[in-house]
Amino acid sequence: MTRSTTTTATGGPADTGTPTVGRDAPAAKEPARGAAPRRRGSDGARPWEIWVPLGLYLAFTLVPFYWMLLYAFRPSGTTGLLPWPLTLDHLLRVWNESGFGVYFANSLKVGLVSMVATTVVALAGGYGLARYDFRGKKAFLLAMLCTQFIPGALMLVPLFEIFKTVGLVNSLWSVIVAETVFQLPLSLILLSGFIRNVPRELEEAAWVDGCSRFRGFLVTVLPLLRPGLIAVGSFAFIHSWNHFLFALMFLSDQEKYTVPVGLSYTIGESGSDLGSLAAGGVVAAVPVIVVFALIQRYLVKGLSAGAVKG
Structure with a gap:
């Protein structure tokens, strides 16, 4: 390290006290006058x-x-x-004359009941997978994952025969059962990963204080699962609301149609009435938009936490 010097009036060197990296250190480049600096983001992108x-x-x-x-x-x-x-003529005509009020109520029932059933069953199964070790656990998880590769269309005929035998054909409960069963594998895997990230010590401390396993779960674990439960429940509701095949195949009375099926029949009945078709699309899209607007801050957190390997 050297110090730069300047020449005094008597010819001797004078110490300026400014440290330099070396004798030949280049001078710092100053931006040209009048030139605005290029703005970049935190990652260097313009x-x-x-x-x-x-x-x-x-x-x-x-x-x-x-x-x-x-x-x-x-x-x-x-x-x-x-x-x-x-x-609002198109919306009023679709809601009153085309029966979308009835379709909306049917879809709401299917979506809410499927959401509750999927969340409750997935919560119980996810807790068992996260907290217990048993023979065949990995094979069970592999089977759950493999079910995601089976298209729902391949199961229409077997499901129809089963529902016909038990008397559920042309009932909203057939759609609810089918939607719940097809959404359970992914929901169970997500919630098991989320529960696995909750420290077991929290439950053990509750047991020491006198809580049973069930009460310890309600007091210590369940409050921490809110993002995961919201993510699973919202996906179950949206999938049930938008699904078309099950409602089309299992329901025959127009009074029991859901919104997607009713919209498909509106296309045939309305012909070239694009206003009615668009109004029906708005009715079908509004609940999904509202759900995403309400739960979007929990959605990413719940999915990312449930995907972490424990």
């Missing part, structure tokens, strides 16, 4: 490198939704790109 792909993705995703809203709220016979003047 703003346009982030916003341009994001804008294209949003346009690709949101334009179909805007087109649906445009036809749903634009008066028939108009061709403007803005839904003005706004009209």
Whole structure:
């Protein structure tokens, strides 16, 4: 380490007290005057490198939704790109005349009951997989994973024969049972991973204090599972709400149709009435949007925690 010097009036060196890295250290480059520094993100990317792909993705995703809203709220016979003047005629006609009020109630029943049943059964099974070691545990998990590769269409005929035997054909309970069974494997695996990340010592401390295993689970483990339960329950509800095949095959009375099946029949009945079709699509999409808006902050946390290997 050397110190830079300057020449005094008498010709001798004067110590300036400024340390330098070496004798030949290059001077620091100063930005040119009037030149604005290039702004970069925390990862070194320029703003346009982030916003341009994001804008294209949003346009690709949101334009179909805007087109649906445009036809749903634009008066028939108009061709403007803005839904003005706004009209609710299409929604009222679909809700009252096409029976979407009944379809909506049926889908709500199927979705809520399937969500509760899936969450409760997956919670019990996930706790058993996370806290107990038994023979065939790995084979059982492998079988649960393999069921995800079986398309639901392949099981329509066997399920129909089973429901026909037990008298559940043309009943909403047939759709509820089928939806619950097909959603259980993934829900069980997610919740077992989430429970595995909860320290066992919390339950053991509750047992020492006199709690039974069930009460210890309710007091110590269950409150920590809220993100996982919300993630599993929301996926169960949305899948049951949107699923088309089971309701189409197991239900024959129009009064028992769900929203997807009712929307498919509206397409055939309405012909070229795009306003009614778009209004039906809005009715079908609103609950899913509301659910995601309410649980989106828990969704990522629940899925990521449930996917961690314990």
